[in-house]
Amino acid sequence: MNPVFTLEASDGAARVARLVTTHGTIETPAFMPVGTYGTVKAMTPEELQGLGAQIILGNTFHLLLRPGAKIIAAHAGLHGFMHWPGPILTDSGGFQVFSLKSLRRITEEGVTFRSPVDGSEVRLTPEDSMDMQLALRSDIAMALDDCTEHPSTEAAARASMERSMRWAERSHRHYYAAAEPPGGLFGIVQGGMHVNLRLASLEALSRLDWPGLAVGGLAVGESEAERLAVLEALVPHMPATRPRYLMGVGRPEDIVAAVLRGIDMFDCVMPTRHARNGHLFTADGVINIRNSIHQEALGPIDPQCGCYTCRNYSRAYLRHLDRCNEILGARLNTIHNLHFYLELMRALREAIRAGTLGAWAAAFLAARRGADAVA
Amino acid sequence: MNPVFTLEASDGAARVARLVTTHGTIETPAFMPVGTYGTVKAMTPEELQGLGAQIILGNTFHLLLRPGAKIIAAHAGLHGFMHWPGPILTDSGGFQVFSLKSLRRITEEGVTFRSPVDGSEVRLTPEDSMDMQLALRSDIAMALDDCTEHPSTEAAARASMERSMRWAERSHRHYYAAAEPPGGLFGIVQGGMHVNLRLASLEALSRLDWPGLAVGGLAVGESEAERLAVLEALVPHMPATRPRYLMGVGRPEDIVAAVLRGIDMFDCVMPTRHARNGHLFTADGVINIRNSIHQEALGPIDPQCGCYTCRNYSRAYLRHLDRCNEILGARLNTIHNLHFYLELMRALREAIRAGTLGAWAAAFLAARRGADAVA
Numbered sequence: 073m074n075p076v077f078t079l080e081a082s083d084g085a086a087r088v089a090r091l092v093t094t095h096g097t098i099e100t101p102a103f104m105p106v107g108t109y110g111t112v113k114a115m116t117p118e119e120l121q122g123l124g125a126q127i128i129l130g131n132t133f134h135l136l137l138r139p140g141a142k143i144i145a146a147h148a149g150l151h152g153f154m155h156w157p158g159p160i161l162t163d164s165g166g167f168q169v170f171s172l173k174s175l176r177r178i179t180e181e182g183v184t185f186r187s188p189v190d191g192s193e194v195r196l197t198p199e200d201s202m203d204m205q206l207a208l209r210s211d212i213a214m215a216l217d218d219c220t221e222h223p224s225t226e227a228a229a230r231a232s233m234e235r236s237m238r239w240a241e242r243s244h245r246h247y248y249a250a251a252e253p254p255g256g257l258f259g260i261v262q263g264g265m266h267v268n269l270r271l272a273s274l275e276a277l278s279r280l281d282w283p284g285l286a287v288g289g290l291a292v293g294e295s296e297a298e299r300l301a302v303l304e305a306l307v308p309h310m311p312a313t314r315p316r317y318l319m320g321v322g323r324p325e326d327i328v329a330a331v332l333r334g335i336d337m338f339d340c341v342m343p344t345r346h347a348r349n350g351h352l353f354t355a356d357g358v359i360n361i362r363n364s365i366h367q368e369a370l371g372p373i374d375p376q377c378g379c380y381t382c383r384n385y386s387r388a389y390l391r392h393l394d395r396c397n398e399i400l401g402a403r404l405n406t407i408h409n410l411h412f413y414l415e416l417m418r419a420l421r422e423a424i425r426a427g428t429l430g431a432w433a434a435a436f437l438a439a440r441r442g443a444d445a446v447a
Numbered sequence: 448m449n450p451v452f453t454l455e456a457s458d459g460a461a462r463v464a465r466l467v468t469t470h471g472t473i474e475t476p477a478f479m480p481v482g483t484y485g486t487v488k489a490m491t492p493e494e495l496q497g498l499g500a501q502i503i504l505g506n507t508f509h510l511l512l513r514p515g516a517k518i519i520a521a522h523a524g525l526h527g528f529m530h531w532p533g534p535i536l537t538d539s540g541g542f543q544v545f546s547l548k549s550l551r552r553i554t555e556e557g558v559t560f561r562s563p564v565d566g567s568e569v570r571l572t573p574e575d576s577m578d579m580q581l582a583l584r585s586d587i588a589m590a591l592d593d594c595t596e597h598p599s600t601e602a603a604a605r606a607s608m609e610r611s612m613r614w615a616e617r618s619h620r621h622y623y624a625a626a627e628p629p630g631g632l633f634g635i636v637q638g639g640m641h642v643n644l645r646l647a648s649l650e651a652l653s654r655l656d657w658p659g660l661a662v663g664g665l666a667v668g669e670s671e672a673e674r675l676a677v678l679e680a681l682v683p684h685m686p687a688t689r690p691r692y693l694m695g696v697g698r699p700e701d702i703v704a705a706v707l708r709g710i711d712m713f714d715c716v717m718p719t720r721h722a723r724n725g726h727l728f729t730a731d732g733v734i735n736i737r738n739s740i741h742q743e744a745l746g747p748i749d750p751q752c753g754c755y756t757c758r759n760y761s762r763a764y765l766r767h768l769d770r771c772n773e774i775l776g777a778r779l780n781t782i783h784n785l786h787f788y789l790e791l792m793r794a795l796r797e798a799i800r801a802g803t804l805g806a807w808a809a810a811f812l813a814a815r816r817g818a819d820a821v822a
Contacts, residue, residue, distance in 0.1 A: 138770060138771055367518070389528055389530075403774070
């Protein structure tokens with residue numbers, strides 16, 4: 073079934089809403105932990121639920137290569153395969169294919185590429201992407217788009233966007249032609265950093281009915297000012313009654329800035345990838361657990377944090393696990409970072425409901441200013 | 448405090464007992480998962496408790512090198528450092544030092560070796576090993592022994608055993624001279640495959656009071672017949688009122704055979720190491736999850752098994768995780784293998800209490816015959 077979005081509160085452009093999907097309800101603004109290969113790295117589904125994750129993201133590109141549609145379909149979809157009972161959003165695979173650069177060839181029909189796993193030639197058309205996402209039985213599928221390079225001239229960005237719009241239409245037609253679509257399909261606004269193209273893309277998408285729209289083509293190396301300029305010009309024109317998903321963003325401060333501008337959904341590998349590299353989020357910035365200043369530190373990562381890791385383990389122990397390349401270290405760090413992100417979303421929802429988002433965000437962003445430096 | 452051993456039931460040479468230690472009570476026969484670097488690889492303490500682990504083993508050698516005594520002592524010992532509230536047995540470090548071969552030098556005083564971590568010279572005397580184990584505050588510490596090479600002539604095995612006995616005495620003197628020893632010290636019977644030397648070693652140890660005795664120098668490449676010959680000659684002479692610990696053994700069938708001969712405690716890296724290599728224990732033998740026959744297998748590792756992994760995940764999913772080198776794969780496999788070992792110990796205790804061990808063991812060993820072949 074198509075996800076159903078119900079607004080509950082707003083504060084300026086920011087909103088709190090409920091998104092009801094086939095496998096459950098999501099409170100927005102929501103962060104989606106990324107489960108690339110059918111697992112949010114190092115976590116069990118029960119741990120994710122305990123941390124407050126309401127929806128996770130699955131990567132169509134990776135799952136297409138390993139283990140392939142047939143095996144996942146035999147498990148009645150990705151939920152059964154990975155034992156995650158809640159909502160799943162799948163991307164289209166396009167972003168990863170376009171990242172392959174020299175290994176891929178784009179035509180109007182779609183993309184062909186060499187599998188980085190076994191070198192075989194793989195084709196990904198809008199129809200192929202829909203078939204794979206239908207096999208995954210995700211609650212939210214994404215249209216296949218042509219990912220605009222950054223930076224791009226206006227002409228190049230326009231050609232890419234217009235192809236994305238033709239692919240969006242093919243995606244929509246193919247997805248909803250399925251006998252019983254397991255979820256709903258989101259369209260993706262493209263257009264690079266060119267505001268006029270972004271608005272044209274939104275206009276093109278509005279000819280079809282989408283249960284939600286995403287902003288694609290950001291988190292590609294643009295400056296914060298470029299990203300915010302796109303959001304500020306685009307988001308006010310996006311349908312207020314549908315969820316808005318900013319793909320691949322990002323740092324905690326980026327998420328706060330985007331929520332302030334009316335974005336409802338986020339995904340990013342940062343909390344999980346940072347965790348495995350020993351980079352841990354705190355209210356005061358990111359600490360690097362590999363730093364020798366933590367060698368004899370008996371306190372937790374963050375004394376204010378209530379996560380399992382901070383309640384039970386010292387920084388000295390976490391640093392030791394990291395040095396010894398112990399799996400438990402990756403686990404404990406991931407728990408902490410996901411807790412940080414999911415608590416951030418909870419705090420954002422609370423501030424919106426309370427009508428105090430402006431002050432809350434100002435304080436949060438002030439504390440993070442210059443917090444990129446890793447201690 | 449010294450652990451206190453209370454026999455509760457016996458069946459032939461096999462016994463069920465309770466071993467009360469500073470941090471809790473262990474039911475024997477017991478299997479101790481190995482926590483080399485202050486973590487049983489891939490597991491949290493809560494997961495280990497959920498699996499029924501009552502005691503874990505810590506490796507003095509590894510912890511001496513990383514993170515060292517000072518940091519663990521600052522956490523009030525290994526329990527606090529690793530957040531494991533239950534009993535811990537620490538080995539002496541000797542076995543690992545002797546495995547270094549070309550990197551170590553043995554004198555009557557002790558062993559010196561080059562750290563495999565940073566190349567620095569490290570000394571390990573009986574007194575050093577006791578100081579480290581006192582700093583770890585383990586519930587059960589082990590005397591430092593000279594690990595006899597296998598195979599060894601009787602003369603070489605005798606010289607090695609006699610040195611072990613002198614080191615055992617120094618270990619005992621130093622450990623119990625501590626102001627408040629956190630636990631108790633076990634002696635280790637050596638003597639290689641030479642039964643007369645084993646009995647002489649036991650005789651030498653009996654001059655001191657030990658709360659438990661171990662059989663060392665097995666699981667070094669000897670045949671099953673050699674190992675059982677040593678156990679059959681030695682165990683009947685070991686004090687019946689104290690726990691008997693067979694170090695480093697082993698496969699499920701080896702544990703059953705040793706319990707039948709009166710052994711109470713075991714440790715081995717096999718369940719956890721096998722798990723990370725995709726080798727999974729079942730009643731019918733070991734399966735290799737990497738084998739392509741599991742590629743599309745929708746069933747669990749073992750339909751008879753009640754562990755978290757078997758209740759929730761298919762072999763196809765576990766194979767996929769292994770192929771993608773996903774941390775969750777190591778976790779789920781470890782849960783399954785530790786569950787197998789800990790359920791085995793539970794079944795052994797039940798059979799001993801019921802007086803049915805002979806029949807139970809015969810059926811178990813018959814099913815495992817030839818089960819070494821990995822499917």
